[in-house]
Amino acid sequence: MxxxxxxxxxxxxxxxxxxxxxxxxxxxxxxxxxxxxxxxxxxxxxxxxxxxxxxxxxxxxxxxxxxxxxxxxxxLASRKRVAALLDCKPEELGKKLYHSVDNPIPxxxxxxxxxxxxxxxxxxxxxxxxxxxxxxxxxxxxxxxxxxxxxxxxxxxxxxxxxxxxxxxxxxxxxxxxxxxxxxxxxxxxxxxxxxxxxxxxxxxxxxxxxxxxxxxxxxxxxxxxxxxxxxxxxxxxxxxxxxxxxxxxxxxxxxxxxxxxxxxxxxxxxxxxxxxxxxxxxxxxxxxxxxxxxxxxxxxxxxxxxxxxxxxxxxxxxIGPSEEHVSMAGIPTEASIYGMVEKAMPGRLQNVYCGSAGGGKYMAVLQFKKREASDEGRQRQAALLAFSAFSELKHVFLVDEDVDCFDMNDVLWAMNTRFQGDADIITIPGVRCHPLDPSNDPTCSPSIRDHGIACKTIFDCTVPYDQKERFKRARFMEVDPEHWL
The missing domain is CATH 2.30.110.10 (Electron Transport, Fmn-binding Protein; Chain A)
Known part of the structure; x- marks a missing residue:
């Protein structure tokens, strides 16, 4: 460096x-x-x-x-660049910021x-x-x-x-x-x-x-x-x-x-x-x-x-306002806020958080959650509620298992398509104050919205029920070092 x-x-x-x-x-x-x-x-x-x-x-x-x-x-229009400038790995940015909030240097x-x-x-x-x-x-x-x-x-x-x-x-x-x-x-x-x-x-x-x-x-x-x-x-x-x-x-x-x-x-x-x-x-x-x-x-x-x-x-x-640079500046602190609140409430379950480009770093969070035992079933939804508490402008939370790359929206949507049922896995919280810059947060879009800036916050639970984990194992490939061939 x-x-x-x-x-x-x-x-x-x-x-x-x-x-x-x-x-x-x-x-x-x-x-x-x-x-x-x-x-x-x-x-x-x-x-x-x-x-x-x-x-x-x-x-x-x-x-x-x-x-x-x-x-x-x-x-800052690249997570890789931000990580290099903050001397850490891209996937560790939220956690690093969380620890910095707890250990401030005036x-x-x-x-x-x-x-x-x-x-x-x-x-x-x-x-x-x-x-x-x-x-x-x-x-x-x-x-x-x-x-x-x-x-x-x-x-x-x-x-x-x-x-x-x-x-x-x-x-x-x-x-x-x-x-x-x-x-x-x-x-x-x-x-x-x-x-x-x-x-x-x-x-x-x-x-x-x-x-x-x-x-x-x-x-x-x-x-x-x-x-x-x-x-x-x-x-x-x-x-x-x-x-x-x-x-x-x-x-x-x-x-x-x-x-x-x-x-x-x-x-x-x-x-x-x-x-x-x-x-x-x-x-x-x-x-x-x-x-x-x-x-x-x-x-x-x-x-x-x-x-x-x-x-x-x-x-x-x-x-540029809608750019990846805004996602870095707004999204990474949001990740840190969510990670910190959930980690304090249920240590070791939340593996990581990503507040990605599609939500501008503010409207959407993907929570990678690990159910370690049968009694963890349902805690993933509690984690989503904590995420809404940690950052009030958050609108949508996607919950995925530990085997899903929360930083890859293709993998997140794969989990949604293979582990999610709309009638059972959507949790809605209507009538909650969110963000005025979302044009859909307006009474003209839904009768549930009483004032501009109010939204229906939604949880998409794309996790596998704990008692069915054996049915949802991903294809397991041989572990090799590719350098030999490259």
């Missing part, structure tokens, strides 16, 4: 040493829809409209309108001049303009505007002083203004902004872009695994076995990630809501993880930007 990964640059250097995991181009690309259009064919994967595929990370060295900046995309303050402040632009400067300073792409021609899709938003609760880092969709709205979208009730920083508004205060916020992948993965945990007051930067510290280093912002009373490529400093303004597409009037926001372009919100909060700081020759990091 290449040198230790500590930031985006060292992550890219490691990918360069891995065959088929990194490419770059010097051909000029327009960040307005063209860049994402190119990467769709190269390696976006996920639920992006076909044709697409899972491919290498890509760096664009020549970005129109931004002569000193580069753009990296797809850094962040510390950087000593010296932080790399993210090598170049400073303050909003008071007459030529300050976010459009020129930050090469934020639009993913499609329908987007509301240029989006920062991988900004680590960091803020402090005005009452308790606890910190949190999360990823929100951020759209450039003017030369010193960003809109930020808070999913109602789902993100910790949204709760902080609401409390600050109740107190009549602005909420200082920093947005760090282009950071250690461990931070990007760790920031995607949600309650109950990481409740309000749990700083997810401590997960990244545990993953690296050393603390994340923070630095003081220059213009607001907040901290930022010291080795980020870019930091945007600002304040969430109280009592102001903006229309997300106020400049483009397309009616759309940006492509979201389920594979659809989400509607523009009329309830975005406003961030007044005070400064942009960055490294010399900075690298903007971006993500």
């Amino acid at each position: 290449a040198d230790k990964v500590r930031d985006l640059r060292s992550a890219l250097e490691r990918l360069k040493t891995m065959e088929g995991q990194y490419i770059e181009t010097d051909v000029e690309v327009d960040p307005m829809a063209e860049l994402a259009g190119v990467y769709r064919y190269v390696g976006a994967g996920g639920t992006v409209k076909r044709p697409t595929k899972e491919g290498p990370a890509m760096v664009f060295n020549n970005v129109k309108g931004h002569k000193d900046a580069r753009v990296a995309i797809g850094v 962040p510390v303050e950087y000593q010296g001049a932080p790399p993210c402040q090598q170049v400073v632009h303050k909003a008071e400067d007459p030529d300050f303009n976010l459009y020129d300073l930050v090469p934020a792409p639009t993913n499609t021609p329908d987007d509301a505007g240029p989006y920062i899709t991988l900004g680590m938003c960091y803020a402090t609760h005005p009452d308790t002083g606890v910190h949190d880092v999360t990823i929100h969709r951020l759209c450039i709205q003017g030369k010193d203004e960003l809109s930020i979208f808070f999913t109602p009730g789902a993100r910790h920083i949204g709760a902080m902004a609401e409390r600050a508004e109740e107190l009549g205060q602005k909420l200082p916020i920093s947005i760090s872009i282009g950071v250690d992948p461990a931070i990007e993965i760790g920031s995607c945990f949600e309650a109950p695994t990481t409740p309000l007051g749990y700083d997810e930067l401590a997960v990244a510290g545990a993953l690296r076995n050393e603390p994340v280093e923070l630095c003081k912002c220059l213009t607001v009373n907040e901290m930022a990630i010291a080795n980020a490529e870019y930091v945007i400093e600002g304040e969430v303004i109280l009592n102001v809501r903006v229309q997300e597409d106020q400049n483009s009037h397309t009616g759309y926001a940006m492509p979201e993880f389920p594979g659809y372009t989400g509607p523009a919100s009329s309830q975005c909060w406003l961030i007044k930007v005070k400064a942009v700081t960055h490294r010399e020759n900075p690298i903007m990091q971006t993500c």
